[in-house]
Amino acid sequence: MYFIYYENFIMKKYVLFAIPVLLVLVVVAALVFFLVINKREDVNPDEAVDTTSVSITSDGFEPATIKIKAGDSVTWTNNDDRTHHVASDPHPIHTDLSGLESDNLSPGDTYTFTFDEAGEFTYHCHLHPGMKGAVVVE
């Protein structure tokens, strides 16, 4: 009898302790996720090259930052021997500019997207998120 009571007591203590710990963990995880996905890449418009063609290479997007006019279409060509995947920032949810997302691009494949609004749009390779690029739309 005493033993059962004691076990119950231990369980209650454990549950009472575990709930606040879990709550703190959930809050911390949410905060980290929020900070990571809201980290904006800086765009330096001075580095922007006037072109609507971007080459995907083993060194990244070339040129990494381009400048176009609203209504222009940009074409990415995979000139690497790996598969790539152009997607709007932020990784992994791609919500900054909805629609800016290719399929997986095999070597030689191209992807074209039309930028209708002015602004600075950063993107990345979804398969290699360290590969980053930006489009300045005037």
Ligand SMILES: [Cu+2]
């Ligand atoms: Cu991504």
